[in-house]
Amino acid sequence: MNDEFTIYDLKVSIVGDPTTFVCHHQLGEAFRVQGEDLVFSQPTAFSMYSLAALLPLLPAKQRPLATNDWMLSDALIACPDPNCGAQFKIERLAPRIQRHSETTVVPVISSQEENSNADKNSLS
Structure with a gap:
């Protein structure tokens, strides 16, 4: 199976x-995001608060998106300090x-299984 x-x-x-x-x-x-890794090209300090604000967005920005999805067009993120003018x-x-088998040990769920699980959850 192709994963x-x-x-x-x-x-x-x-x-x-x-x-x-x-700040x-x-x-x-x-810095770069390569697969699941954050890669800094040189030793540097980076605000943990800024990183915390950015982290939830990065996996979504990595995924293929619909043309009209705002996540595709909006690329500037404000520093979380309301007094700071920096943007990311x-x-x-x-x-x-990527390969599913190289990123997790959880097996791939087929779309048929997923639909079956959704039906079971809707009956609960």
Whole structure:
């Protein structure tokens, strides 16, 4: 069985007017998301609060999306400090082929099983 699926690698970079930054962001600093890994090209400090704000969005930005989905068009995320003018730009890079069997030990659920489970849950 083919267990491949496609996600996109991402680049997250700090953008905005540095004169409005309150936090210790450095204009142009960036990291990449490669598969499930966050990759920093050089040793750097990155705010854990900013990272916490970005993390929930990254897996969604990695997935194939419908053309009209706002998640595809909206790429600038504000720093979570309301007084800071920094933004984080999330850019899609190359698609990456992943394998289900290499990312989890849970077996693939067929669409027939999924529909059966949904029917059982609706009867509960």
